[in-house]
Amino acid sequence: MNLRPAHARTLAMLFLACCLLFSACDNFERNAYRTLKVLKVEYELLQAHAAQAFLAGRLTQAQWDAFAVAGHRFIAAHTLAADLMQTYREVKTIKDPERLNEVSRRATAALAELPTLLADLRHLLESFETH
């Protein structure tokens, strides 16, 4: 089987899109919660895999360092999205539609960015391990 990184990346994107579409049947908070939870689990598996690959000698120090930088970027984006969703919940209780719309817009944008960041991270790891 010859699964190129580009194909693997496409598969990853399709899978993440399916996850988001699946969760689109529920309300905004529940969708966001499921998306963040699934992405957390996927990221932690990817991170553990990268650490094991580094220890097994399949990644160089420079490659591990590059992965760690990208990993911190993903963690920061994930934390931002979770914080915005927490703010959304708080704003919802004070009945301020304008502020709620603004937070909702920002949270949606932050959530939409995450699957791409994770796919990029996986692509980076695949390129390190297969070249």
Added chain:
Amino acid sequence: MPTKRELVSWAELLKLIAEMVVAAVAHLGDDEPIDFEAIKIRISPEEALAQAKQAQPAPSSETQP
């Protein structure tokens, strides 16, 4: 002809994708209370590396004749 290293890498990557799919499906269906603080990522790459090092089997000590 792929090298042994490439085959190992692909096998590991395919295993990872399968694990990610299983984990994602397992976490999609639940209806637990929403807590955005609880689903933040707490393990940094450095901590993951330290954990992976700890999980490695200790090198076997040479026995004295």
